[in-house]
Amino acid sequence: MTIEQPETIGVLLMSYGAARTPEDVPAYMNHVYHGKAPQELIEEFQRRYRLVGGSPLIEITRQQAEALRDLLQAEAREGTRFVAEVGMRHTPPWIADGLRSLVEQGARRIVAIIMSPQYSPIIMGGYHRAIEEALRELPSDVQVTIAGPWHTEPDFIEALAQRVREALERVPASERDTVPIVLTAHSLPKSVVDREPFYIDQLMETARAVADKLGLADDRWMFAYQSAGHTPEEWLKPDLKDVLPGIRQAGHSSVLVVPVQFLADHLEILYDIDVAAREEAESEGLKFYRIEVFNTMPLFIRALANVVRKELKTEAMVAQ
DSSP: OOOOOOEEEEEEEEEOOOOSSGGGHHHHHHHHTTTOOOHHHHHHHHHHHHHHTSOOHHHHHHHHHHHHHHHHHHTBOTTEEEEEEEEESSSSSBHHHHHHHHHHTTOSEEEEEESOSSOOTTTTHHHHHHHHHHHTTSOTTOEEEEOOOOTTOHHHHHHHHHHHHHHHTTSOTTTTTTOOEEEEEEOOBHHHHHHOTHHHHHHHHHHHHHHHHHTOOGGGEEEEEEOOOSSSSOBOSSBHHHHHHHHHHTTOOEEEEEESSOOSOOHHHHTIIIIIIHHHHHHTTOEEEEOOOOTTOHHHHHHHHHHHHHHHTHHHHBOO
């Protein structure tokens, strides 16, 4: 009879980072821009952060990590202990901080999840570099697996579809079956995507999977980008603000926006959609709706757990 040895498994949720308050914006922006953030851009982002009251991204990511840990632990085999932390690329707590904490809690096998379901080696390279640098300071027996793309994970797609169904309940019954649905994701410089097209391919796969899950006709939904950067280079099109006039011209009076990449409330939701996009829509005479972001939605946490289990080889680590 083989006796299972107790094991502590770590889970690290990695995200971009955010300024908690307007006062945190200069340090955050300068980290993103390698110390060269234009002053006018800092001031513009401080204005946005003041308008929405700061970003809750880091705290929500912590809550997601705690909920994920609890779910994994509840379904773990006897003798398996799960611990979870968060790590950010551009603000504390840093990715290295999260890894160090997991190791201090006894984890030697760690699954790291980038909190963006669509994956691209170029776009996500910063997370890999942060992990590699952190590992140089940790014991040699620490093993970290960075989860690959999970943009069509069934519970993730179902969670998105569920959020759309909930949002449609807020639309007047007379428009519920016809309101245009715009699925969105963060824009990127076109030059980056030309070198690495997987990002767009995976976004389209997510969008199509959601549309199929909801039974949407092709003329009922479209895809657009949002939150383009403040640089002169060409960014991905169409932009969300550019598709709104056509929706109104087609005779519609409402629009439902569905971000398929953002997993927690943060500036791109609270300002770029709730303020800027809403203003654009209302200026066109459109009533504006968006889905509720996942945050700690149980089905979404279940999707994250599925990602972890896939990396850990479920049959060996988790009770059936």
